[in-house]
Amino acid sequence: MLILGPLGFVTPWILAALAALPILWIILRAMPPAPRLQQFPGVALLLGLRDPVPVARRTPWWLLLLRLLAMALLILAFAGPVWKPVQRAAEPGPLLVVLDAGWAAAPGWAGRQARAERALQDASGDGRPAALLLTDGRQTGPLVFSPASDLLARLRAAAPVAWSSRLPEDLAETLADQPEGRLNTLWIADGLDSENRADWLAQLTARGPVTVVPPAQPLMALTLHSDDTPSLTLHTLDDQAPAILAIGPDPQGTPRELARLTPGDATEGAADAGIRTRPVAIDLPPELRNRITRFQIEGQNHAGAVVLADDRVRRRKVGLVGDADSAAEGQQLLSPLHYLRRALAPTTDLVEGGLGDVLDTAPDVIIMADQLLQDETPELAEWVDEGGLLIRFAGPRMAAYETLPDEPLLPVRLRPGGRDIGGALSWGDPRGLAAFAADGVFTGLTAPDEVAIRAQLMAQPAPDLAARTIASLSDNTPLITRAPVGQGQVVLFHVTANADWSNLPISGLFVQMLDRLVASARVSNPTEQPAQDREQPFWMPEQVLDGFGLAEGAGDLAPVAADQLALGPGPGQPAGIYAAGERRLALNAGTPLIRADWPGAFVESAADAPGRDLTGWLIAVAALLLALDALCSALLMRGRARPGRAAAAAGTAAGGTAAAGLLVALLFALSPGSARAQDAAEVLNPELLRAANEVALAYVVTGDAEVDEISRQGLQGLSRALFYRSSVEPGEPVAVDLDSDDLSMLTFLYWPVTDGQPVPSPLAYMRLNHFLRSGGLILFDTRDGDLAGLGGPDMGASLQGLAAPLEIPPLSPVPEDHVLTRAFYLLEDFPGRWQGRPVWVEAPPAGAEATEGVPFRNLNDGVTPVVIGANSWAEAWAVDDSGMPRFPVGRGYEGEEQREMAFRFGINLIMYVLTGNYKSDQVHVPALLERLRSEEVMP
């Protein structure tokens, strides 16, 4: 770095370019303006005159100065000027760079790397040995001190990790290889306290001076608080409260922001001033919540700002235990499980079966509808004790149970028998619900008026009855009671889960209540449970985060034992999603923030750390000067233009904008789209444009004048028939020369095959194939009536030669149920001038089956690209200019009938070309069926 007074230059050699400025001055000065061409008859009088002043109209000196100043500023800017650069006197001795590499270091990682690189380069310049310690917890053994330049590659490859920064445990061991001399330490810190940081700092200060580079931005972290209702906590070091984005796949499967959560009021941590925590409630509909894959602090890109959603946030597994459903449909509505199933299925995973089976699947919630506990009780009690949520519903069986007060796993003691309200033999009306308590699990739900309870089980009065009641009737008798049992809880609905005792199960409130209750169930947490045979002892990483909070594949990470996983993210188990069997668990990097303090170390403050970089300012000023220059130049030109000499002014002003204009013109010229459009516009034949406008039929020019004339007349006859009989009104037929014409405007091409036809060029075949692919149809007509009698289309050699390069699918004779047979007329045969020869179209797909009741298969999802035949249709269609048929067809009346059929085939074909498989639709099936039936009867 070059230091000039208070100014330092990072790359001083660029300043050498300043020497070029005087040359630039001379060039700019000497550059004459381009002369303007003026026609003038009086030139003869000018001949031989010499300019009074040799160089005319120089750039004004101040404009020149402006430009030179701008250039000089640009050169200075690129030399990397720094105002008052910090030059800390480098102390001799080895350098240790401690680079915090936990998730908290991810914001501004590039800046940290740059700072470390600068320090290493300085050390390299001084020839001091250096070592780089990344605090990602993967450093084992003593650090190697080497020439600082050797460390740069490792530094550049370093990336933050998705766990907290960890220092090696033993400083003495790590620094065992330290060379002689006082150890200079540069600690690029992430600002968070870690386990043995204070210890390290103390020892490092003992070994030499320690410089600490604190993080530039205040840090934020997000943690998941898995309680009854899982919620997030936002930890910040300042007063900011950015929104939390809930991200998950949308219905199309694309990850997107599903919701924005707003943090609540801040509570300042008592332990450390300045750290604020804000609760963030995940108050979302269950359907939405189940889709969320991650929560992220808006605008923060580090692993600590991401909370991956796992089972704790997502679907609960609910086991339903009840009487098996009756098979009959009507009785399903009587089954309590039916209502539970309908209420829970959208938001939870349901497991049904006997109590033992359900317990084996390790559910989060077990719901028992009117079940009495018998021998399974110890196992179930153990499950509840470990954190399960047991929800029980009352019912006639419980009401009739004689020793009901002794029934285990109930939140309250029950009286046997229960009570009926509002029955035929009782006083009073059915009871409604009382409003829910403001602090209970049902807070915020409103009890609808129409919910009425007609029967319930009654609780024995007890001192804690009121505390255990979470919903009650309007006469304060408990309706739902809850009691904790061990780490779990037991909930009892004092009514049935079907509509026998109340209409609660058929109200929307029932669904909401169950959702709330299920959401309050604690998800079984492997970290707090000993690995049992039911639990997976190892967790497979499915998806892990990098330090920036971006998801990546798990790669070859080893499975993690459950007890290891309980320790949180660390080396070998980065933050991410881990799966064991059906269960998925998220390890999140975010932790509550603890501010680090640095006694005895020199803390670089952000203000004076690198000096003020002037590059941006200089470039801005230079740009401003250049803009001013452009403005002045324009003004200068305008000044020269006096009235009556607009042309002169235009000439000079044009120079200024010429470059921009040229650039724009160049861009337009290079833009492929416009170029293609121009090409197309050039190539398009007006005749083809007309064909597109008028849906004109087209035929291929074969080169044989007679055949071409027949084609033209034939298509003309067909066009007339179409015009008279259908809503297709084609214009005059169009002759198409395959070698030169663009086919993209056409839909139908009649191609008579002749012997002497020249084979089209490869380009023409390209166009033909494009034509076929884009829905065009070619009617190949070998016109020989299959005289050779070989069965297939003849004039085989010519046709094969012509059609070989075309992309033609496998062919077959027209099946009886092909759309061609009914596109407009119902046809059996496709006669032209000849009759009874097979016509070939694209083969129907193998395995096409007719739908029952429909006389044809649904064959033609696409339109066949070719129709090949030998019936010489054009000759049958051909009319002369007076509209009379040109060629005789067949003999007598039958012949005319054949001609009529030929026209009908033509019309069907054109309809088929224009409407595709429209007729395959079922719309006309009834009418067609009717007609087919009557035709069968007729003969």
Added chain:
Amino acid sequence: MSFSPADLRARAETEAGGLPALVLSAERLAAMIAPGAHGLRRAGPGEDFWQYRPAASGDTARSIDWRRSARSDAQFVRDREAQTAQSAVIWASAGQGMAYRGGTDRPTKRDRARLLAMALGMVLLRGGERVALAGQPPRSGRLQADRLAQSLALQADSGADADEPPLEALRPNQRVVLIADFLGDPAWVTDYLARASALGVKGALLQVLDPDEEVFPFDGAVLFRSLSGRVSHDTRDAGGLRAAYLARLAERRDLLRHGAQGAGWHFGTHDTAAAPSHALMWLYQVLGG
């Protein structure tokens, strides 16, 4: 902008309408042989009655005026006053330089020159003079106006920047009007005037210039090029050339004026921004005086 014959004629009619018929000044008419409107105050071929004289031997019987002779015994011959028509030759330059105009608000020099030539021709024809374009036989009458218009309008570009009137078409006792910009090499003018004065031909030179050519309003770097593209001049400071150009123009005009005076001709200038009637009036005065 170029005139069609009918157009040219209509515009020339308008311009010429303000002037009475021009009869060329009758100097040296005595020597005239060709008949015309200029009475020679002596008997000779002509149209107007001059005198009856007794028939002398040698008079043919056809020449005897029988009506006059019937009143007396002698035979009289009816003499007519000898008359001559002055012939005027007009030449408008067809050089490419004439196609110049400095601004859209004014016609090209060529159009102006043709207009002036046509108007002058019509005034002369109305005066009974015989008029022609240089190189063509002079004729009189209204039909000649049509022919003039035709030839003027269809006059081809010479291709060169400047052209010269045909020297060999000069005939004695003609009046010649040369309309051009006289910006090219003026050597031919001197020759022409020398020959004309030798033949007793008088006339006028009219220099038609565009205002730009008179003022030279150019500045900065300009590449001047003649309209045919054959001559060009490159300058870095056109404004600095203005004085020199104007001096040269004045010099050229002096040359022309002196030449004209020496040969008994007249020299006038006209710029296309002015009304054509000015130039026409000047020609009228010069030729009629």
